[in-house]
Amino acid sequence: MRQIKTRTLAWALAVIVGSGAAVADSDLWLHVKVDENGGAKVIVNLPISLVEKAMTMIPADAWSGGHIMIDGHHEWTLADLRELWQEVSSTPDMTFVTVQDEGDDVRVWKEGDYLKVRVIEGDGDDTEVNVRIPVRVVDALLSGKGNELNFRAAIEALAAEGEGELVTVNDNDDRVRVWVDHTAEAE
Numbered sequence: 001m002r003q004i005k006t007r008t009l010a011w012a013l014a015v016i017v018g019s020g021a022a023v024a025d026s027d028l029w030l031h032v033k034v035d036e037n038g039g040a041k042v043i044v045n046l047p048i049s050l051v052e053k054a055m056t057m058i059p060a061d062a063w064s065g066g067h068i069m070i071d072g073h074h075e076w077t078l079a080d081l082r083e084l085w086q087e088v089s090s091t092p093d094m095t096f097v098t099v100q101d102e103g104d105d106v107r108v109w110k111e112g113d114y115l116k117v118r119v120i121e122g123d124g125d126d127t128e129v130n131v132r133i134p135v136r137v138v139d140a141l142l143s144g145k146g147n148e149l150n151f152r153a154a155i156e157a158l159a160a161e162g163e164g165e166l167v168t169v170n171d172n173d174d175r176v177r178v179w180v181d182h183t184a185e186a187e
Contacts, residue, residue, distance in 0.1 A: 027047075027182055028047070028048045028159055028162070028163070028180050028181070028182060029045055029046065029047050029048065029180065029181060029182065029183060029184055030044075030045075030046050030047075030048060030158075030178075030179075030180050031043070031044065031045050031046075031177070031178070031179050031180070031181070031186040032044040032176075032177070032178050033175070033176070033177045033178075033186050034175070034176050035174065035175045035176075036174045037172060037173030037174050038173075039174075043186045044186075045184060045185055045186050047184075048155065048158070048159045048180070077147075078142075078144075078146075078147050078148075078149070081142065082142050085138060085139075085142055088110065088115065089110075089135050089138070089139065091110060092110075093109075093110055093111050093112065094109060094110055095107060095108070095109040096108045096109060096110070097109075102122075103121075103122025104119075104120065104121050104122055105118070105119070105120040105122070106118070106119050106120075110135075113134055113135050113136065114132050114133060114134055114135060115132075115133045115135060115138065116130070116131065116132050116133075117129070117130070117131040118130050118131075126170075126172075127169070127170065127171040127172075128168075128169070128170045128171075129167075129168070129169050130165075130167070130168045130169075131166070131167050132164065132165055132166060132167075133166070134157065134158070134161045134164075136157045136160070136161065137154050137157045137158050137161065138154075139157070140153035140154045140156065140157035141153065141154035141157075158180065159180075161180070162180070163179075163180055163181045163182060164179065164180055165177075165178075165179045166178045166179055166180065167179075
């Protein structure tokens with residue numbers, strides 16, 4: 001579970017740092033809160049407008065004007081992902097995947113303008129992961145040319161989306177939460 005939380009935090013921070021969005025007029029804040037029972041407590045509160053300033057932290061060879069390059073050493077190309085996403089985003093509301101096995105439950109579905117994922121592990125230490133991704137944010141992310149992801153456009157779309165919950169992870173007494181709102185300090 002700690003790996004899931006660490007990956008969630010790393011993903012959220014990569015999106016923040018990697019985007020370079022020009023959304024200075026937004027008063028939205030991106031929050032990441034990790035609270036491990038008896039362990040680390042991490043709270044990250046960043047104004048969406050700070051993202052533009054953070055782009056200098058990305059290595060020059062990976063960054064090009066708000067886009068991050070993806071190498072071609074994977075089985076799926078970015079073109080494959082774009083094609084798959086086009087099909088997913090154009091479908092009506094529906095459940096794509098449901099898996100139920102020995103107390104575990106996984107569901108991936110589209111509802112309104114969101115792609116949602118819920119994972120419940122029922123191994124006695126019930127773990128629940130919920131992800132809610134605005135369709136327009138994924139559209140924007142995949143709008144790069146060639147083998148580029150457009151993080152700048154994705155953060156701009158996230159800012160345009162406004163307030164909302166993005167990710168929650170509950171694992172016994174451990175919690176991870178990623179959300180956007182108009183409050184400077186996480187609750």
